[in-house]
Amino acid sequence: MRIKTYEAKTMQDALQQIKEELGPSALILNTRYITKGTKWFGLVPGQRLIEVVAGLASSKIVDSSVENQITDPISEEDSNRNVEAVSLQNIRNALDGMFQRQVEIGVNKELAQRLVYILDDIFSQFLSQQKELREENIRSEFKQRLSQVIQFSDGLDFSQKEQQVIALVGPTGVGKTTTVAKLAAISSIMNHKSVGLISIDAYRIAAYDQLKTYAEIIGLPVELALSPQGARTAIDGYSNKDIIIVDSVGRSPNHEIHMAELHGYMQAIQPTEVHLTTTASVKFDDYIRIVDRYRTLDVNRLIFTKLDETTSLDTLVNGAYYTRFPLSYLGVGQTVPDDLEVADINKVAGFLLPDRELKMVIKELNPND
Ligand SMILES: Nc1nc2c(ncn2[C@@H]2O[C@H](COP(=O)(O)OP(=O)(O)OP(=O)(O)O)[C@@H](O)[C@H]2O)c(=O)[nH]1
Ligand SMILES: [Mg+2]
Known part of the structure; x- marks a missing residue:
């Protein structure tokens, strides 16, 4: 299968592009709205686009609830002349259970469908080019394709010359202060950056004390900002710092006043990066609610904590897919x-395509090995 992602202002424009490039037999695999280019605090609204994933099928491993066809599906004979029909059937059979297994481990149906298409495409290509189905080659190709579906920010950019203001926001008790301390130590001790810390917590002095203790151990300055103006003054006072890291107060995202206050702080601080921090074990339904609340703070990175307390990365992968924000760090x-x-692709690829699953598929396609 040839798969391509299109972005357009309207569905009609997207379909036009798809028909021009892939022909009338293309299949619509997935559609969703995306916002591009939002500027600080929505002052400059982002452009709302429709993203359409379309493909030309070489086989038909499709969940009918997810797939929509533009026109009639292409016939089996026309689908991919380079691949023997028997190989197509084998790939189909081998990947058959994968969609179900993905859904069982909590992967969102849409994402699971996309992953199966990606693997279908990879295996079809390998077989049509008569390449050996080596595990490491398939995995490497899978990771490369997956990185177009789930994004990674590669952590803080320590090579940057401009001052960076990194803010962590998120619900209470998720590990924001701990992660701020980790980032501060990594930035200053390991990467020799000059770092200043700010705690914006007008409610709980204990939260400031916690950060202050870390700051003293690492040997960094820390300011407590009790108002947006105070936060701005603290930022201005750190004009000689390479990196400023802002720890925010954890409150229920359902707390309207708290969210409005945080908004005020963020407007005064103008962070270059806003990392939404949550635990990996949060349920995806709850995560969507959290994202929708914190999105107004111009979140542009995702941190997941407490991965040591769960074996499942379902919310992490679904969340990164759903938001399209890059994953930055994992606690x-x-x-x-x-x-x-x-955060890097290896962990995510390992969860979505475990070794045993890949081995199983390869074995099914190479029964004599
Ligand atoms: N197991 C585990 N515990 C963590 C991790 N990160 C933080 N914690 C623990 O989670 C607890 C809460 O961490 P904090 O950093 O205080 O959380 P917070 O988000 O700042 O909390 P509030 O300021 O109350 O909103 C502490 O006991 C941390 O040691 C992690 O990656 N794994
Ligand atoms: Mg805290």
Whole structure:
């Protein structure tokens, strides 16, 4: 299957592009609205576009609830002349159970469908080019394709010359302060950056004390801002710092006043990066509610914590797919700073395509090996 993602202002424009490029037999695999180019605090609204994933099928491993056809599906004979019909059937059979297994481990149906299409495409290509089905080659191709579906920010950019203001926001108790301390230590001790910390917590002095303790251990300055103006003054006072890291107060995202206050702080601070921090074990339904609440703060990165307390990355993968925000860091324990990892494709690919699953598919396609 040839798969391509199109972005257009209207569905009609997208369909036009798809028909021109893929022909009338293209299949619509997925559609959703996306917002591009939002500027700070929605002052400059982002452009609302429709994203359409379309493909030309080489086989038909499709959940009928997800697939929509523009026109009649292409016939089996026309589908991919390079691949033997028997190979197509084999790929179809081998991947048959994968969609179900993905859904069983909590992967969103739409995403699971897309992953199966990607694998279908990879296996079709390997077989049509008579390439050996080596596990590492399939996995490497899978990771490359997956990185177009789930994004990664590669953590903080320590090569940047401009001052960076990194804010962590998110519900209470998820590990924001701990992660701020980890980031502060990584930035200053390991990457030799000058760092200033700010705690915006008008409610709980204890939260400031917690950050202050970390700051003293690492040897960094910390300011407590009790108002947006105070936060701005603290930022201005750190004009000589490479990186300013802002720890915010954890409150229920359903708390309207708190969200309005946070908005005021963020407007005064003008962060360059806003990392929405949540635990990996949060239910996806709850996560969507959290994202929708915090989105107004111009979140543009995702941190997941407490990965050491769960084996499932379902909310993490679904959340990254749903929001299209890049994953930045993963908290894997309480130790500062060691238990923080830059989010990368390996963990995510390992969850979505475990070794045993890949081995099983390859074995089915290579029964004599
Ligand atoms: N197991 C585990 N515990 C973590 C991790 N990150 C933070 N914690 C623990 O989670 C608890 C809460 O962490 P905090 O950093 O205080 O959380 P917070 O989001 O700042 O909380 P509030 O300021 O109350 O909103 C602490 O006991 C941390 O040690 C992690 O990655 N794994
Ligand atoms: Mg805190």
